[in-house]
Amino acid sequence: MIYTCTMNPAIDLFTEFENFEPHVVNRSIFEDYQANGKTINISFMLKKMGIDSVATGFLGGFTGRYIQEELERTGIATDFVSVDGITRINTFIKAGLREFKAVNRGPEISMEAQEKLIKKIGTLSSKDMLFVSGSLPRGVDDAILKKISELSKQIGFDLVLDVSSDTLISCLVDEPYLIKPSDEELAAWLDVDPATFDDEEQLIAAADQLLHKGAQRLLVSRGEKGTMYADGKRVLFTTAPKGQVVNTACAGDTLLATFVGSLIQGETLEDALIYATAAGSSTAFTAGLSDLKDVPELMKQIKLTINVKGARKS
Template sequence: MIYTCTMNPAIDLFTKFEHFKPHVVNRSVFEDYQANGKTINISFMLKKMGIDSVAIGFLGGFTGRYIEEELRKTGIRTDFVSIEGITRINTFIKAEAHEYKAVNRGPEISASAQEQLIGKISRLGPEDILFVSGSLPRGVQDSILKKISELSRKNGFDLILDVSSKTLLSCLEDQPYLIKPSDEELAAWLDVDPLSFDNEENLITAAEKLLKKGAQRILVSRGEKGTMYADREHLLFTSAPKGEVVNTACAGDTLLGTFIGSLIQNKRLEDALIFATAAGSSTAFTAGLSDLKDVPELMKQIQLTSNLKGVRES
């Protein structure tokens, strides 16, 4: 079974304004409420591909109930830990050429709630896949990521990590199935200038370092530059299709979910990466998650390049 773990979920409010100015009442011309959280988005995208998953993590209050209802409405199973407090609401504002993101911190998570979540994860086994993505809520230390990676090594389930924390580097010795940094996150982990990744050789070198530390696969989201995938046998780059960017908040989640979903459906690696790149862009071109209808057309714009030698071994 596939499990998606969101420890700091949210309701995301997407709004559009003709203008957005201080000290006056700004009235929206569009608004949309969505159950959100990085791996919640992955559950939604997998479902759109006909793949089942179980959403886990922490939920609380009337906002938590809304998220759980939205997941169940689409046929996604849930097994969240109930917490005190109210799951957060984030606001994304599009006005003229600007995008504003107001992201709230969310409730504090008790030690007992954290133990319950780790207990659920400890029951996963070799037939399971676990996605862990997004920020950590208040009260949860980065060390929880290491606990989860150690459980993946001990129990044999495939772990997919999309987190900003530098603790990820210590998780690599547990050989996660895949990690998905953005180019900016990758630069922060390795203490390099993200602009240096405009030179793809520098990006390849960075990927080599993480593979040597234990990561089995790396998927790098690069925004308008496209994507990069690397393992010990393959090195692939894609360009990104063109379109009007409406909201970038969920594009990386869509990229990751549809890439893994495509591999589960036994697509060729190259085809999976092209499909996922198009799907991620499709989400960026809409207020919410892509319905995948425009993906075939977007795929036609994407160019894939391959280094047949794969990532270099030293």
């Protein structure tokens, strides 16, 4: 079974106004509420591919109940730890050409709740896969990531990590199945200028450093430059399709979910990477998560380049 762990979920409230001014009542012309969180998005995208998962993490209050209900309404099983307080609501306001983003802290998570989550993860089997992604809530130390990676090593389940914390480096010795940094996150971990990775050979060398530390696979999101995959034997690059970018926040989640999902469904590595790159772009070109309908057309724009032990071919 696939599990997705979201420790700092949110309801994202999107509102649009003709004008948004201080000291007056501003009335919206559009509003939309979305259950959100990086691995919650992964569960939603896997479901769109016909792949089941169990969503876990921390939820609290009426907002937490809404998120759980939205997941279950979509047919996604849930196994969250209930916490005191209220799961956060983030607000995104669009008024003409102006945009405002208000991201809240959310509840503080007790040690008791954290121990309950670790206990749940400890019940996974060697046949399972766990996605851990996104920010950590108040009260939760980065050390929880290391605890989870150690459990993956002990039990043998596949761990997929998409976190910006420097603690990820210490998790690599536990040989996670896949990590998904952006090129900027990769640069920060290795203390280099992100512009260095305009040279693909420098990006390959950086990926090799993390593979040598224990990561089994890297999937690097590069925005408009496309995607890179590396596993120590092969390096694959894809270009990104062209389109009007509307929403970059969930594109990486879509990329990760559809890449791993495609591999689970038996697609070749090359086809999985092309499909995932198109799907991630599809989400970037829409206000919400992609419905995947335009992915076949976007795939036609993508060029794949393979590097096998230094031999480049297209």
